[in-house]
Amino acid sequence: xxxxxxxxxxxxxxxxxxxxxxxxxxxxxxxxxxxxxxxxxxxxxxxxxxxxxxxxxxxxxxxxxxxxxxxxxxxxxxxxxxxxxxxxxxxxxxxxxxxxxxxxxxxxxxxxxxxxx
Amino acid sequence: xxxxxxxxxxxxxxxxxxxxxxxxxxxxxxxxxxxxxxxxxxxxxxxxxxxxxxxxxxxxxxxxxxxxxxxxxxxxxxxxxxxxxxxxxxxxxxxxxxxxxxxxxxxxxxxxxxxxxxxxxxxxxxxxxxxxxxxxxxxxxxxxxxxxxxxxxxxxxxxxxxxxxxxxxxxxxxxxxxxxxxxxxxxxxxxxxxxxxxxxxxxxxxxxxxxxxxxxxxxxxxxxxxxxxxxxxxxxxxxxxxxxxxxxxxxxxxxxxxxxxxxxxxxxxxxxxxxxxxxxxxxxxxxxxxxxxxxxxxxxxxxxxxxxxxxxxxxxxxxxxxxxxxxxxxxxxxxxxxxxxxxxxxxxxxxxxxxxxxxxxxxxxxxxxxxxxxxxxxxxxxxxxxxxxxxxxxxxxxxxxxxxxxxxxxx
Numbered sequence: 001x002x003x004x005x006x007x008x009x010x011x012x013x014x015x016x017x018x019x020x021x022x023x024x025x026x027x028x029x030x031x032x033x034x035x036x037x038x039x040x041x042x043x044x045x046x047x048x049x050x051x052x053x054x055x056x057x058x059x060x061x062x063x064x065x066x067x068x069x070x071x072x073x074x075x076x077x078x079x080x081x082x083x084x085x086x087x088x089x090x091x092x093x094x095x096x097x098x099x100x101x102x103x104x105x106x107x108x109x110x111x112x113x114x115x116x117x
Numbered sequence: 118x119x120x121x122x123x124x125x126x127x128x129x130x131x132x133x134x135x136x137x138x139x140x141x142x143x144x145x146x147x148x149x150x151x152x153x154x155x156x157x158x159x160x161x162x163x164x165x166x167x168x169x170x171x172x173x174x175x176x177x178x179x180x181x182x183x184x185x186x187x188x189x190x191x192x193x194x195x196x197x198x199x200x201x202x203x204x205x206x207x208x209x210x211x212x213x214x215x216x217x218x219x220x221x222x223x224x225x226x227x228x229x230x231x232x233x234x235x236x237x238x239x240x241x242x243x244x245x246x247x248x249x250x251x252x253x254x255x256x257x258x259x260x261x262x263x264x265x266x267x268x269x270x271x272x273x274x275x276x277x278x279x280x281x282x283x284x285x286x287x288x289x290x291x292x293x294x295x296x297x298x299x300x301x302x303x304x305x306x307x308x309x310x311x312x313x314x315x316x317x318x319x320x321x322x323x324x325x326x327x328x329x330x331x332x333x334x335x336x337x338x339x340x341x342x343x344x345x346x347x348x349x350x351x352x353x354x355x356x357x358x359x360x361x362x363x364x365x366x367x368x369x370x371x372x373x374x375x376x377x378x379x380x381x382x383x384x385x386x387x388x389x390x391x392x393x394x395x396x397x398x399x400x401x402x403x404x405x406x407x408x409x410x411x412x413x414x415x416x417x418x419x420x421x422x423x424x425x426x427x428x429x430x431x432x433x434x435x436x437x438x439x440x441x442x443x444x445x446x447x448x449x450x451x452x453x454x455x456x457x458x459x460x461x462x463x464x465x466x467x468x469x470x471x472x473x474x475x476x477x478x479x480x481x482x483x484x485x486x487x488x489x490x491x492x493x494x495x496x497x498x499x500x501x502x503x504x505x506x507x508x509x510x511x512x513x514x515x516x517x518x519x520x521x522x523x524x525x526x527x528x
Contacts, residue, residue: 027436031458034439035470038451042443 001081003043003110004088008075008095011102028096036080036091045078079110124166127175128159132255135183137227138219140252142187145234146284148252154190158183180219187217228253229340229347230290236305239286244279245308246315251276254333263323264315264330292346302347306355306411309334313359324370331366335359342398353402354411360395361418364388376513384424392422413441417453431460448476452485464489480508480518487521499525 017025029047036042050073053065065073075097082088085107092105132155139151161182162175172178235248243265250256250264262272293301316330338356341347368386369377399415417437420430438454451474459467468489476482483505490498502522509515 030436030439034435034442034454035473037439037442037446038454038470039473039475040446040451042446 001083002088002112003079004082004085004091005108005110006045006078006080006088006092006095007106007108008077008097009104009106010073010075010097011100011104012072025096032094032096033078035094036078041081041091043079043081045076047076048074085109123171123175124159124163127162127179129255131176131179132156132159133253134219134224134228135179136252136255137231138217138224139183139187141227141230141290142217145288145290148280148283150190152252154183154186157186161186184217184219225340225344226292227290228337229344230292232305232337232340233293233301234283234288234290236301236308237283237286237288238304239288240279240282242308242311244275244282245304246312247272247275248279249308249312249337250330250333253337254329256329256333260326260329264319264326266319295346298346302341302349302352305341306338306351309338310355310411312337313362317362328366331359331363335363350402350405350407351409351411353398354409354415357395357398357402358411358415358418360391360398361415361422364391364395364422376517378517379421387422395419395422408440408444410441410445413437413444417441426460428461431457435461448479449481451476452479452481456485456488459489464493468493478508480505480510480514483508484518484521487518487525491525495525 033042033045050065055063055065057063080088080091082091088107092107095105097103098105135155135158136151139154140148143151158179162179166172166175232249232253235252236245240248247261247265250261251258256264258269258272258276262269265272313331313334316327316332316334319327319330335356338352338359341352342356364387365379365382367388368382368384369379371377395415396419399412399419402412402415417434420434420437423430435454435457438450438457441450442454455467455471455474458470468486471482471486471489474482483501487498487502487505490501492498499522502518502525506515506518506522509518
C-alpha cells in the first residue's frame with residue numbers, strides 16, 4: 001500500500017468566509033476525514049490557517065501570506081493510504097474544498113524511503 | 118463478619134498489599150517468594166483463627182505475621198540473605214533486621230511502583246493484564262482463567278513466562294523518572310483500559326468476575342489519579358470513561374444474566390452517582406493540549422449517559438468518532454461512527470459509508486448493515502443479519518442477532 005498526499009488548493013485565499021460558513025465547512029471536512037479514517041486509510045493531515053502566513057522569496061525577501069501576485073493558495077493537506085492512485089483520487093473527490101469553484105485537490109504519491117525513489 | 122467470609126474478604130484486600138510491599142523490598146526477581154510469604158500468612162490465619170478465634174485487629178495480625186515470616190525467611194536462607202539483604206532498600210545496618218514497612222503510605226507507593234513494573238513493555242499486554250490481576254488485584258488463577266475464557270494451565274504458564282521475563286530483563290520496581298513518566302504511563306493506562314474492557318465486554322458468563330475486573334481497573338486507575346505526579350489529564354479522562362461505562366452495570370444484564378443492549382436498557386437502573394463522578398473527572402481532564410483517545414472515548418461515553426435521542430447528541434458523537442478514528446483506528450470505532458452517522462444524518466448516507474468499510478470477518482459489521490437496511494430494504498437487512506449469525510461466536514451474540522431477525526418479521 002502506498003501513501004498519497006492530498007493537497008487542497010484554494011483558488012482565492014483572500015476570500016473571507018463567514019463564521020457560520022466556516023462551521024459548515026469544518027463539519028463537512030471532519031466527516032470527510034472521518035470517513036477515510038473509518039476505512040483505516042487516514043495517516044495524518046492538517047488545515048493551514050491563513051494568519052501568520054509568510055512567503056520567503058529567492059531574494060530572501062519576506063512577504064505576507066501567499067495572497068498577492070499568486071492568488072491560489074494551499075488550505076491544508078492530508079496523507080492517506082491507498083492501494084492505487086485511483087483509490088486516492090476517490091478519497092480526494094469527497095473533499096469539501098471542491099465545492100468552491102476553481103479549487104483543486106492535487107494527489108501526489110509520497111516517495112518511499114527505499115533508496116529507489 | 119464470620120471467619121468464612123472474613124478470610125476471603127481480607128485475602129482480596131490485603132494479599133496484594135503484602136505481596137506488593139514484600140516484592141518491592143526483595144526486587145522483581147523474587148516475586149514468587151513475596152507471593153509465597155503472602156500466601157503462607159493467610160494459611161496461618163486460617164489455621165490459627167479457627168482455633169483461637171478472630172483477633173481484634175485482623176489486618177494488623179496479618180501484617181505482623183507477614184513481617185515475621187519474611188524475617189524468618191531471611192534467617193533460614195543464608196544465601197538469600199547474603200545476596201539480597203545487602204541490597205535491601207531499608208536495612209538498618211546496626212541490627213541487620215529488615216524493616217518491613219506496612220504503613221498505608223508505603224503500601225500505596227509499593228502498589229504504584231509494582232503497577233509500573235508489571236505494565237512493562239517487555240511483556241505482552243495480555244501477560245500484563247493477567248499479572249496485574251494476580252499480583253495487584255489478588256485474583257485466584259481460576260478467576261483469571263474464567264475472565265479470559267481459558268484454563269488454569271494456560272494462565273499459569275502465561276504468569277510464569279511473564280515473571281521470568283521481568284526477572285531476565287531486570288525490571289526495576291520503582292517510580293519512573295520525570296523524563297520517562299509520560300511514556301511509561303501510556304503503557305500502564307493501556308493495560309488498565311484493557312483490564313476494564315476485559316470485564317466490560319467479556320463473553321465470560323460469570324457476571325461477578327466481570328464486575329470485579331472493572332472495579333479493580335477503576336481502583337488502580339484511582340491510585341494514579343490520587344498520586345500527584347500521575348494525576349494527569351489522560352489519567353482523569355480514563356477514570357471518567359470507566360465511571361460512565363460502569364454506571365450501566367446494573368442496567369445491562371437481565372435477571373438471567375443475558376446482556377441487555379443499550380437501546381433496550383432501563384435507564385432508571387443507571388448509577389447517576391457514577392455518571393456525575395464521571396462528569397467531575399472529565400472536567401478535571403479538560404486541561405492541557407493533549408487530546409487522548411481516553412478524552413474522546415470518555416466524551417462519547419458521556420453522551421451515551423443521555424438517553425434522549427436528539428440530532429445534537431448524535432452529531433456530537435459522530436464528530437467525536439471522527440476525531441477518535443484519526444488518532445486511534447479500531448474496527449468497532451469505525452462501525453460506531455457509521456451508526457452515529459445514520460442517527461445524525463440519514464440511513465442512506467450511512468449505508469454509503471458502511472459499504473466502503475472492509476470488515477468481512479466481523480459479525481458486528483453485518484449487524485450494522487442489517488440495522489441500516491431495516492426499513493429501507495428488509496430483504497437486504499435479513500441477508501446481512503444472517504451473515505452476522507454465521508460469523509457470531511458466542512451464544513449471547515447469536516441470541517441478539519436472532520432477536521433482530523425475529524423483529525424484522527414483525528415489521
